[in-house]
Amino acid sequence: MNLMAERMKGELLYIMANIFLLEDDRILSRGISIALEKDAHTVTTACGFLEALQKYENQRYENQKYDLFLLDINLPDGSGLDFCRKIREDSDTPVLFLTASDTEEEMLDGYSAGCDDYISKPFPLEVLRKKVQAVLKRTISGSDSTRIRYKDLEVDPDKCLVLMKGKEVHLTSTEYRLLNCLVENRGRVVTRGMILENLWDKDGNFVDDNTVRVNIKRLRQKLNDDRQEYIITVFGMGYTFGE
DSSP states (O other): OOHHHHHHTTOOSOOOOEEEEEOSOHHHHHHHHHHHHTTTOEEEEESSHHHHHHHHHHHHHHTOOOSEEEEESEETTEEHHHHHHHHTTTOOOOEEEEESOOOHHHHHHHHHHTOOEEEESSOOHHHHHHHHHHHHHHHSOGGGGGOEEETTEEEETTTTEEEETTEEOOOOHHHHHHHHHHHHTTTSOEEHHHHHHHHOOTTOOOOOHHHHHHHHHHHHHHTTOTTOSSEEEETTTEEEEOO
């Protein structure tokens, strides 16, 4: 079932979010990233305080917005508490602490630093996935709740709005329907038959393979997608969106 079908019932199957993960255990960090990417999230990772601080500062120059922070507290070169305080200087983005120490004192320190909740280690990755989805659905409200984000791209189906690095991308009706078809089916190969069905003109005008190729080319140009980071050709089958 795709995202549009879920929205018609007033709910979201998932929200594609940009998540920042600060975890010094590289094996655990990799496992968390893989689990979250199954839900179509984009995960930026850091293994230490200084690395996290640098990546967080770089977001200003790259015009990137994070939707959730997952932070370990005890780091080899600092503390997740201090990084949370840094976030709270200019952002109210949700923060969840991942910690093996859940003493009352540490929890109070975390809430004082500005965190929203805790997840105690060890935890099943499935529990983390559900927790992340619950936080995102609770904190992303109103029209923004249906806005889909992937890397620098944002798609707002309610407003038929497409943004790249925060700037509006002007698409034709056909280009928009094509992008929406790919985004809603992220993680699956969208065959030419599926695309033709979605692009079929409401007045019954014929759409052929050449129309698809032309619009894919124009869409890539407008998204500056020369490297196929967003729209990926699956030779002999069709296209897929994202990694």
